[in-house]
Amino acid sequence: MPRGIAPVRRSICEVSCAYAERASRLSDAVVWTRQAVRPGEREVVAVLPDGCMDLLWTEGRILVAGPDTRVYRPGPGAGGPWAGVRFFPGTAPALLRVPAHTLRDRRVDLTDLLPGASTRRAIERVDAAPDPASALEDLALRLAADAGPADPLPRAVVTSLTAGRSVTATAASVGLGSRQLHRRSLAAFGYGPKTLGRILRLQRALALARTGVSFAETAALAGFADQPHLAREARELAGTSLTGLVAR
Known part of the structure; x- marks a missing residue:
């Protein structure tokens, strides 16, 4: 994780959630995964505010997690599995072509932000990948390349x-x-x-x-x-x- 600026661990699981993260090939980003909740297991995940935005994958969907101002607790039907790319604070809006304040305290489908066949194909590629986290990271890298040089x-x-x-x-x-x-x-x-x-x-x-x-x-x-x-x-x-x- 980048030099102690972004949080080391954004998600806090009140019951073990098999969460793991690693440094991304995208500068100062993090790739993370969370396994699916097992049948009969009750799990509550609290996501703390950290200044970051995430690109999220769960089967059939890619979402964007906007910046949180309060703790976020996923609702029913969010059992996973999940993969995510957590961006360095302030860098995601340029990649997604949307001001961050429009996504504050929200989770929004990527198809609502970047509509079109290319986005739908990207979701299909991540769904079909043997390692969805790496495929999601590839998508983040493509978005960064399209966005050009980062604003300092x-x-x-x-x-x-x-x-x-x-x-x-x-x-x-x-x-x-x-x-x-x-x-x-x-x-x-x-x-x-x-x-x-x-x-x-x-x-x-x-x-x-x-x-x-x-x-x-x-x-x-x-x-x-x-x-x-x-x-x-x-x-x-x-x-x-x-x-x-x-x-x-």
């Missing part, structure tokens, strides 16, 4: 916010005013830089806490005012306690 702004914004800089300082570092940065962030990330900063900060905290760092030290290192502030953010963004998140 999203990476610069993520790097600045991850370093703990304020929105004002981040705007100055990329040569934009605060209002311009907000507009550009809506298109790239799905929400403004303040929300993105909160999400990235919580992800930093989770990464620290899962290595055994105390919650008080985690709060200080990740840029929270104090431990109660960290606990409130975990509740608001992840829908559960920090203790529960780390335990999973």
Whole structure:
């Protein structure tokens, strides 16, 4: 996973879900898989906000997971198997030719975004592939090639916010005013830089806490005012306690 900026693990399974991920051939993206729920097995998967968008495959469908502002729990009929490509924050909209804010907190069929015979054939190829995850990765690589050179702004914004800089300082570092940065962030990330900063900060905290760092030290290192502030953010963004998140 790219240098600690994007989350190490987006999906938290409350019952073992045979989840695996690997680095993608697409720059700073991740390929992940989740096996189908077995008959009689009850599984609940919580997907935490992380600033990313995903290309998702399940048999017969390819979907786009937009940027989340709150924890996402798949509904009935989402047992899988699943494969996905998780893009570096802010990079997917250029590949999919859609502003991120139009997909915020949504899962949308790729055929609704990129209609046409080529998209339908792409779904058929992934369905028929012996390794759907690799075939989905191939599709992501083709979309990236068609999109051309990447805009450097999203990476610069993520790097600045991850370093703990304020929105004002981040705007100055990329040569934009605060209002311009907000507009550009809506298109790239799905929400403004303040929300993105909160999400990235919580992800930093989770990464620290899962290595055994105390919650008080985690709060200080990740840029929270104090431990109660960290606990409130975990509740608001992840829908559960920090203790529960780390335990999973």
